[in-house]
Amino acid sequence: MWIDRVVELVASQKLVAIKNVSLAEEHLQDHFGADGARGLGACPVMPACFIIEGMAQTGGILVGHAEGFRLNVVLAKISRVELLRDAIPGDTLRYTATIERMDAMGATVKGTIDLIRHGDDHRASIASGTPAGWQPVGTVEMMFSHLDNNMGAGGQAGRDFPSGNFVFGESFQTLLRSSGY
């Protein structure tokens, strides 16, 4: 999973989730590792693709929840992405997904991402009593498809899929349960 907790859920409208970026995540050892030959130290930065994946999971849960997780919801298109700031270990990312339009075929979802850089936040609150707070990271525009209505048996492509819901598996259920939903 690329999100740690769901913190707000307004059915069919909005879902907010957070992720804490941790140096224990293995890919951060390589992205970017030290480069001795060029005299560069390690510079761990969360890959942008994983930020987008976290946003997509947030949007996917929102769209799936709207139909009681009965339909398989897949990310079908990322229309636009703008990321202005890197996320580094120790940051908390916040993903906010809002449904712009949804029907039987699918949904368009607007995602906004911001983060708290805890060191800056802490120092600001010591210095002025006012925490630095959430800082904007960027936006992602996405489309989700209700796969069963588009491609399942009797759908446009007439293809067969496994029975039951193969998108919202155990990890999604665990996440929602541990978030209190």
Add this chain to the structure above:
Amino acid sequence: MLVDALAVDEDEVTLNASLVRDLGAESIDFLDIVFKLEQAFGFKIQQGELFPENVAQDPKYVQAGKVTSDGIAALKARLPHVDFSTWEKDPSLNKVAELFTVDTIVRFVEKKLG
């Protein structure tokens, strides 16, 4: 709007450009276009109103990869904004998608707005 939906350059969006062949549209893009039109013009588009559906599965409408005369009649009735004249000389099912050009969308919007 098409520049946004299909991530193409503005000068590629000419009236005769085919959405699939020239502008690289995929199936989800058709849904995106429907959503964006609704948002831009404030009207509601029913499923199957702009782009066809439930034609390919019906054996009455498609035989051996060709759309039957019943099928052509059904398409014409459902999609009055589409120009079928060249295609219906060789009505292959897999060429239906190519019928949809930028002009098709313009005509659809004009009809909707009356």
